Amino acid sequence: MAGYVDDVVIPYDRDLGPVLFEHYGADTARRVAERSPGDVLEIAAGTGIVTRHLRNLLPRDARLTAIDISDSMMALARTKFLPDEQVTFRNADATALPFMDASFDAVVCQFGIMFFDQDQAFGEVYRTLRRGGRYLFRVWDSEQYNPFASLSFEVLKRFFPSDTPRFLCDPVACHQIDPIKERLIRAGFDPIVISVQRHTYDILDVSAFARALVYTPIIFEIRDRGGVNPEDIVDALAEAFRQAYGASPTRYPMQAILFETEKR
Structure with missing residues (x-):
């Protein structure tokens, strides 16, 4: 998530995190912790939302490593942990x-695989897992089920009809199950369990949520095009969410796909 820098990181963590990532992160941590692994790696850890849930549920002596390519993301993630909590950030x-090969009992990646080469990434996870080690990751289902992408694109198209910023379409571009399953099989993983998970969240401050969506890396596309005040897009997007999903609260739907597999 290299595009998450500077003024993008805080709204991502504070306003997108509770809506989009906390529920799924808690579920991921529960699934990983149920086998009491000793060494866990989290890939694309971002601001440490899932990392915090993992550390809360893993055995006290378990070693947790969290990686991301964004310095800004990692800097914020570090602030959520005490020095003695056995979390290593890289x-x-x-x-x-x-x-090294066979370093981990479990590897986790929440909503990250759409941003890097999957064949290489799956091969690296397989290499660094121990025999019997688990690999869990999520992707967003299509934009049909995730209005942070579909509704945002509709609103952005009003402001930029001929060259609409598309960053928020990228997270939902990895929803086809079979290609991912085939890449996992080629990497050597077996068995592979796939489940679709729907969730609804009550957004109390829809304006803050809309602003955080606009201040993802899509803000750089908006600024590059020029001629539009980003706050006007925020206002339009917040109103679109209220009209589609109600107000006080806004009943926001989302849907993700979970892959669980092992190294035999």
């Missing part, structure tokens, strides 16, 4: 993991 590339 800036690292998911396609070239800086770890």
